[in-house]
Amino acid sequence: MGLKILLVNPNKFQNPPVIPIGLEYLVTALEKHNHFVQILDLCFSNTPEKDLDKILRKKSFDLVGITIRNIDSAIYFNNQFFLTDLKPLVKCVKAQNIPIVLGGSGFSAMPSEILCYLNADYGIVGPGETIFPKFLELWQSNNITQKLFDGWVIGVDKELVNLRGEKVDYPRYLKEEGIVGFQTHVGCNNLCPYCIEANTQVNYKKISYIIDELAYLVNQGYKHFHTCDTEFNTNLTFSIDFCLALIKRNLGLKWALYMKPTPYNENLFKYLHESKAYLITLSVDSDERIQGSNKYDYDDLTQIVNYCQKYDIKLAIDLLIGYPNEPLKSVKKMIDFLKNNRPFTVGISFNYRVYNHTPLASLIKDDPSLQKKLSKPYTDDENFLEPIFYSHLSQEMVEELIDQDDLFKLAGIIPGVNYQQF
């Protein structure tokens, strides 16, 4: 028999608000297994605990799932920590004696730390479409022997077509500058040593089903999209095939994407343009050790700037500078390169949000000289859950390098993300 499950989106961050696509994807997966699922979206609620309490009293749910998309806003300037606000919500569910499962990209970064911080019952790491129904099966048959379950290994359910847009108030999100997301694959094969998404198992969705999902949304009047992949171009053949399929269906939409510097070729940009991709946010590191492990160099960056100009795609670079032990001349080289090559915009971060279980956290744990460059005093029991940043560059140094060139913006000083600039 199916279970009655409430899925809660507690994400109230508004710069911009983000449609809880992860929960919509879970609805498709859980309904396929005959569970009854309801979404409680608290994004625009002024009384989140009250709303949660009300729905829990009105209907009898077997289980509550809470999505944790963000631990914090991840940027040093105006940083916001979100987990404190979740404590009363967890308490509210516990008061009704209903088990709580946590999941989401923020949760997956530090699952045991968050489970403990919020005192929830279970957690699912990574994509939930396959593992969540399996977890429910075990739970129903009283066969649960652990608190954490890993969705990375088991991957996505390729047979799901996400016909969505009806269980969440999309018009409200769009009114507040939200954008409709879609995902082509999960995981990332990049090796950025500071990133919580690095080196995760890659699993591709079926291209025809992704296009069906987009067509369904376009039919409801939504025509502006953003990818929800870590990076769109994990695999060049898949990326090009996706663009070609989108061109063929001619849906009349436009889209923005996250990309990394490799792999690429000229055809990728040609077909991105023809499929109406208008904005690329490209993740770039000034540190040549990181460039090397992600297999790109300055020649690749030059080519990408040129192709974006040739195919009329705006290029917004998200640049990270000042990784531990990176010399200043390496940072300067990148800033000078961008001044000369001039993409559309460059957002600079020089404070690294440190997450437990990353190579950056290990580096810091082993080196007292790096611990001195953290945003708060370091102790040996630091678990990196509450925001803590590493930086050896000062704002003055960075501003001096930029030298008032308005191509560059320091990330986080003005709220918002790249697509909002268009």
Ligand code: B12
């Ligand atoms: C695309 C994206 C954006 C787009 C979103 C566009 C859109 N409308 O959807 C934009 C550019 C707007 C954006 C903005 C921001 N983002 Co962003 N974003 C992403 C990205 C790449 C994908 C998120 C996504 O939608 N994934 C696809 C969905 C389907 O996956 P999902 O939500 O994770 O859900 C799956 C699983 O997690 C699981 N699951 C989820 N919930 C639950 C619940 C239960 C109970 C269970 C069992 C399972 C489960 O199952 C789902 C299906 O598989 C992620 C990184 C990543 N790869 O996840 C960063 C990421 C989430 N973003 C991040 C950040 C920091 C932000 C901003 C705060 C940036 C800023 N300072 O402005 C804002 C926040 C906006 C907001 N209101 O929340 C960070 C969060 C880090 C942290 N410290 O927590 C991430 C992890 C990137 C990173 N590596 O740092 N983002």
